[in-house]
Amino acid sequence: MLQFIRNFAGSWVVKILFVLLILSFGIWGIGDVFRSTTPTTVAEVGKVEIGQQALDQEFRRQMERLRPMLGGNLTAEQAKRFGLLEQSLQSLIQRTLFDLAATDMGIAVGPEVVRMRIADEPAFRNQQGQFDPNAFRSALRNNQLTEDGYVAMIQRETARQLVAGAVSAGLTPPQPLVQDLYRYRGEKRVAEVVTLPNAAIGDVGAPDDATIKQAYDDHQVRFTAPEYRALTVARLSPDALAKDIKIDDAELRKAYEERANEFGAPEKRSIQMVVIDDEAKARQIAETAKTKGLAEAAKDAGVEPVTLDNIARTDLPEIGDAAFALEAGKTSDAIKSALGWHVIAVTGITPASTKSFEDVRDQLAAEMKKEQALDSVFSIANRVEDQLASGASLDEVAQAQGLVLSKVAAIDSTGKAPDGKDAAPDLPGLKALLPNAFQLKTGATSNLTEGRAAISPPSVSTA
Known part of the structure; x- marks a missing residue:
């Protein structure tokens, strides 16, 4: 049989049969793999x-x-x-x-709103309570966010808050829920406490040596002192460098002109708005609103108005110009947009405001000093790393590059001194570096480390 197959395997008939067999597997078998998809x-x-x-x-x-x-x-x-x-x-x-x-x-959050929300974020402020661009960028890096991504996130969150505010405005919670919350928060209890004086215990006797030894073995951790190390810490701080930087008025005024939009708040308005598809109905509501007000006119027409509080012109694409051309308390005519027909009533106006150059002089000076100091920090840090790599001691590097040296006599891995107090209260960022410091051998110097208060790098001198 095998010899028969060998004799005819090279014939054209057998080859054609093999080709057909392979194609059938390709169509009915392998094809299913490519045709199938996994829903995501x-x-x-x-x-x-x-x-x-x-x-x-x-x-x-x-x-x-x-x-x-x-x-x-x-x-x-x-x-x-x-x-x-x-x-x-x-x-x-x-x-x-x-x-x-x-x-x-039709809610859109403009760049002015995003800029104000970012400036109001406490995590982006410096010690003076002012917005710090460097703190802003550092926070984004730490959270693996890009500036464009964060701005887009703020725009979405602000739009959601506007919608949520419009939905929840005027809602009254159910009375049973209010009563249950009141009972829960105002609940008081009476408790009885029994106190046993030490004298009531009586004589417990004196433990023998075996009992004392057993107690010691069971609680050895209570009688074990932690490891303490003496550290030398060299610090390179942008704040320290910024004190010696001078910024002249010409640079400050140029920066003020370039960033003028950061120091002003645009005009904000609170509005009521009706959006419908019917032009004739919109015109009827607008006409009725001139005498009865938009809320009543909308109610008569069976339409629920939307309330938008404290919004800027850029937050209302297509209809922003019309809304900001109205006087307070006035109602617009029917306005066409891609979303339909709008009737707008202005319920409140917050005028635009701008800070003068003198108002922001100190803020500008502090920010520009900080930026220049950060540039200096990076260049100094590179020189520090080069000197440490060449074998120079930490004292020599600190003296050559103007670093501030601090000595910590004894500190454990949690940042405590032998008396249980904070071993380095003047170095708040040192605690984050202690795991690295306790991995070093006596006399060794760590690599340059970025951390709170720009502390770098600790050197273990004794163990």
């Missing part, structure tokens, strides 16, 4: 699809938020059992709903 959409909100990747990112972000509250021990499986996956999905759906509502209402 976990939810659809309107026309918006929420993907598996977005849910995974939100789930992990929620895990990182909860992990410190649970002692750092929270696995993905535990989080799923707690319902965190479902909560993450609901959070994404809710945000998407708000985004769609903001789009339907």
Whole structure:
């Protein structure tokens, strides 16, 4: 049989049969692999699809938020059992709903609003309570965010807040809920406490040597002193360098002119707005509102007005100019936009304001000094690393580069001195560097390390 197959394997008939067999496997077998797809959409909100990747990112972000509250021990499986996956999905759906509502209402957050929100963020301020661009950039780097990505996130969050404020305005909570909350917060209890004086215990006797030895073995950690080390710390701080930098008035005025939009707040308005598709109905509401007010006119027409508080002209694309041309208390005619027909009433106006050069002189000077100091820090840091790599001692490097040296006589791995107090209260950023310091051998010098208060680098002199 085998000889028969060998004799005819080279014939054209057999070759054609093999080709057909291979093609059939390709069409009916392998083709299924390429035709099959794995769905990646976990939810659809309107026309918006929420993907598996977005849910995974939100789930992990929620895990990182909860992990410190649970002692750092929270696995993905535990989080799923707690319902965190479902909560993450609901959070994404809710945000998407708000985004769609903001789009339907024509809400757009302009750059002025974003700039003001960033400037008001406490995490981006310096010790004087002023916005620090360097702190802003550092915070973005630490959270793995780009500036464009953060701005886009602020725009979305602000639009959601405007929508949420419009939805929740005027809502009254149910009376049973109010009563339950009041009882919970105002609840008081009476407790009885029994105190046993030491004299009531009586004579407990004296322990023998074996009992004392056993107590010592069971609680050795209470009788063990921690390891203490003496450190020499060299610091390179932008704040220290900034004190010696001088900025003349010409540079300050140039910076003020270039950044003038940062020192002014645009005009803000609070408005009521009706959006409908029917032009004739919109004109009727606008006409009735001139005598009865927009709220009553909308109610008569069976339409619910939307309230937008403290918004800028750029927050209202297409209709911003018309809204900001109205006087307070006046109602507009019917206005056409891509979303439909609008009728607008102005309920409040906050005038624009601008800070003078003298008002921001000190702020500008401090920021420009800080920027120049940071540039100097990087160049000095490079020279420090070169000298340390060449074998120079920390004292020699500090003297050559103008670093501030501090001595810590005795410190444990938690930052405490032998008396239990903070061993280095003047070096608040040192605690983060202690794990590295306690890995060094006696007399060794660590690499340059960036940290709070720009501390760099510790040298262990004794153990």
